[in-house]
Amino acid sequence: MDSAPPSSYQGHRYPVEIISHYVWLYHRFPLSFREVEELMLQRGVLVSHETIRRWCAKFGQTYANGLRHRRLWPGDTWHLDEAFIKINGEPHYLWRVVDADGDVLDILVQNRRDTAAARCFFRRLLKKTRTVPRVVVTDRLRSYGAAHREVMPSVEHRSHKGLNNRAENSHQPTRQRERAMKGFRSTGGAQRFLAAFSGISPRFRPRRHLMTAPEYRAEMTVRFAIWDQVTGAAAVPTAA
Template identity: 80%
Template sequence: MHGLDGGFREVDELMPERGVLVSHETVRRWCAKFGQTYANGLRRCRPRPGDKWLLDKVFIKITGEPKYLWRAVDADGTVLDILVRGRRDKAAARRFFRRLLKATRTVPRVIVTDRLRSYGSAHREVMPSVEHRSHEGLNNRAENSHQPTRRREHAMKGFRSVGGAQGFLAAFSGISPRFRPRHLMTAARYRTEMSARFAIWDQITGAIAPPTTA
């Protein structure tokens, strides 16, 4: 199962051909049980995040109620963390900033956001020494990183609870980009890059044993 979003395609297309019959509910439970563990393993393997963070939020509906998905990426597009909240006020921004610092264990040089005032208030309280650039359009990379989530939200016909959305999207955001390189590559480089990524994935998921040290 190559990423959480690939699991449902595997059920629909490949697994029946191999004589393996499981339901969507079974795959959902697999994702809930193992997804975050695998995402944490990938996080430990990735390079230290860049010192420029781009933050954005997007409106989502959960059982018909408006909620907000906060997301932060570095300059390379690596997702640093996500947070689903019911509001976009100072308290939500402050909590997201604190989650980011705890998750990355580092402090950025600069953060880039849109003009939402909540960002400025939380920034002055949580990380006042960090430069804050507030401008529409500067955080396009963060906005673009919402697109895979939108596609998955549509495929799943929405989320049923805040906790369910937080749990799924935290794992999904850590796994899915691993199998979708953002940079343009030649075919040969792409194959080499994906082979390396799948090798790490196999180690994390236990498909192969990690190399032993002498």
């Protein structure tokens, strides 16, 4: 079952539909915990920013995992890219892979950008997705080629900066959040947040420019229904 187990909500003062909505707001929009608190206060719901932080830490990854499990099998073309981020002023790299539909398959924060780091990411991908792509597309970073030959030599590797716009564009929402959060404080904290964020936020960012307004609303209705199923809010009886 993809929904969060009912036992995980035991002991919480607020019902699942409130908790899941706070977690959705924080991961979907570039808002701080205090801004989410203020936004919901205007609607008459009083929850402290510290409680919101705990809810996001406890449920964010669970919800993200549920959404990933609801996806169809990932496409056979994977786009990989790495982006520079700062954690407490120190340089780190955010490795990310998306499929041809733009769905984020995985992210990994590392402090290196060499062959060992690329190899680690490749192995993590194969283990997590339990599938092998037909094609991997990367930029011209030589570490990708060396890791590819070692970990997945049978997979076609296309190395060209112009082919990898899909992966590069997927970093933009992360940049927005990084600015809103005024940077990350620890490697572990960055990995935990970005893993949940990458599993939740893209699910509510369909390619709207390819849809008519009715198509967009219909698509979002489906995605909200899936969110309710994954979080367990769909099982909550509605008051008459």
